[in-house]
Amino acid sequence: MIVHHIPVCPFSQRLEILLALKGKRDAVEFRVVDITRPREPEHLAKTGGSTALPVLETDDGVVLRESMVLLQFLEDSFPEPAIAEREPVRRAIENMFASMEGGFVSAGYRLVMNQDRGRREALHAKLDAQYAALDAFLVRYAPDRTFLFEDFGWAEAVYTSMFQRFWFLDYYEDYDIPNALARVRRYRDACVAHPAAQQVTREEIVKLYYDYAKNAGNGALVEGRARSSFVFEPHWSKRPWPPRDKYGVSATDAELGLS
Ligand SMILES: N[C@@H](CCC(=O)N[C@@H](CS)C(=O)NCC(=O)O)C(=O)O
Incomplete structure (x- = not known):
């Protein structure tokens, strides 16, 4: 396939x-x-x-x-080894947790794409609320474990790539999970460190997603630019780190190492 x-x-x-x-x-x-x-x-x-x-x-x-x-x-x-839980109640818990991903993803992407400083605080609060819901779920169903169940599994396959994308929030929004949400912080940290989830790096995400931070998603061009930050060449590892100030600065193709 x-x-x-x-x-x-x-x-x-x-x-x-x-x-x-x-x-x-x-x-x-x-x-x-x-x-x-x-x-x-x-x-x-x-x-x-x-x-x-x-x-x-x-x-x-x-x-x-x-x-x-x-x-x-x-x-x-590929049923073996099973990654999803097989016992019906555990599978239902896993599915409940996974069903929260849509709101979580939207809140993070809305924040990275926001260009209005006046909305920043409210958007941070909306993402805090999403993390608070994940935290409460983990405290309820998995207070003493690292992952939702014993091992990194289905739920973690759903969330880990998003935790890694949200490295762009740390860079462009100075946003991190509130310290008070210790359970989901521990969960996030263990997820992003897992050996099965090392397909991307923080540097790659921050550099490629610069255009999202300028409200141009999915390969669209930022006004005044001729090249997307998602182009394959020059390779991201050869480009400089973009400016962190997404509200006050709009980097050129040259400043991003794209031309
Ligand atoms: N709900 C979809 C979302 C897929 C999605 O948004 N993919 C993005 C890339 S990360 C994409 O293809 N964007 C380009 C487009 O939609 O034309 C899924 O879970 O597969």
């Missing part, structure tokens, strides 16, 4: 993490799509016009999308 993906996309990374946990990373071919270019007509024909990634093509040519659906599909396709 084939997964069409953007290497730095957190939704695709969920699949890579699950496969790494199963020792099956090589059972799926990952094909890279350049998000800064329009999708190829053949790609759009396959997806029925949808541009969002990841997209999975089964061996029979069926096209599937939505990362949570694809996670379950991979879990079902």
